[in-house]
Amino acid sequence: MRPSLKTLCAGVVTVVALCGCDKVKEKLYATTEAAVDQSWVRDSAFVARSPRLLFRTVKKDAETLTIPIGVLSNSGIRTLRMSKRGWNYLDVVTLNAGQPLTPVQDGLPASAAKVRQRMWENAASPVDTITGCPNMIPAVKVSLPAGTHLAVMNYSLPTTMKSLSSGEVEDAVSSIPQLVAPMIGIRAGQLSQYTRRLHQVLRIDEPPAVLAEYHDESAQTDTSVVATRRPRHLIIVMEKGVYGYRPGWVYSTTGKPNERPILRFLEAMDADGDGRAELFFDVNTPIGPHLLVFRKKLDAWTEMWRRPPVRCDV
Incomplete structure (x- = not known):
């Protein structure tokens, strides 16, 4: 028995509807993935792990500022790169006032210093600015011993090593x-x-x-x-x-x-x-x-x- 015209039409409508649903799903998934900021997912996870950070001191007018420049690991040093949102998150979570920073002097840790002011603690007057820079690496104010060039955070340096007279x-x-x-x-x-x-x-x-x-x-x-x-x-x-x-x-x-x-x-x-x-x-x-x-x-x-x-x- 041949299917009636009504049955055929119903089948066509069902197929079209199913195809339409698939298209809607594809658009929905694409929109959802686009809505997720992948760089933020990566950066926030990185900050949450309390990374071992390397800092460098830089001169800015009469002030000495300290900036995060690298990530320390058993394989060496990796350059630290993040999105603008990621740098802001690091500034708030990791570089806030009171956080300990270890100055490095002659390869050994000096007495721990503490962050005095983070980059965007005062949004209207940040610690440092660069005209035209859309994604500034934060600088913090820390009172470090004279002659300090490097500092570390969440990284253990050997406290004693054999030295020469x-x-x-x-x-x-x-x-x-x-x-x-x-x-x-x-x-x-x-x-x-x-x-x-x-x-x-x-x-x-x-x-x-x-x-x-x-x-x-x-x-x-x-x-x-x-x-x-x-x-x-x-x-x-x-x-x-x-x-x-x-x-x-x-x-x-x-x-x-x-x-x-x-x-x-x-x-x-x-x-x-x-x-x-x-x-x-x-x-x-x-x-x-x-x-x-x-x-x-x-x-x-x-x-x-x-x-x-x-x-x-x-």
Whole structure:
């Protein structure tokens, strides 16, 4: 028996209705997904985990401000990026007044400081502003010890590590004039022209390394042959071996344009929890100043992380 016209029409209407429902569902789901701010879901979950944060101090007029720049983990440092809503949430939840911040000095934690004022505590008068910036990275006011460049939050630094006496530090670098200087074009006696700074690079299960900075700011005589130019800026890491301290890393430059940039040492801090301190430097690059971090891996010092001093997260 053939279906009646009425039955056929009913079937057609049902199919059309079902198709219409599917279309409505698709639009509904799409609208719902669009309504969920995925960046906010990610950022709020991140803040809720009480992340291990790395902070850098910056000068702003007569004030020293502290800004979050990275996330610390066993694999190293990750640049911290968030949406505007995420930064505001971090400011309210994590950077509010009274929150503890640990200054880093010579690789060890100094006495904990507390946030005095968060970025948007006073919405009408934020701690800092950048004209035209749609997504500002928050800065906070913290009273830190003089000379502090780095601070951490929710991150445990070793409280005690073996260090060298001043005499042992001098012994560690005593071979530089004979072992290193001649190899990089510095004649005997010329090192006395350089300003020298010595820093201990602490390690948990090993003797400390000693980082020696040499800077000669005197005027240079130009020459077209790079090899004949005496380097004016040196970074030398002396490490303990079987036969005493020997150079483990040598970085030298004249500081001239189009040559290797000058590294300015900031701090030595264990940023990945492996018991060995990484080396933090300020460096001017062709695209602007950066924070540059080196770590010891497979008996060689290699770049681990770099970050420009960006305050506008776009």
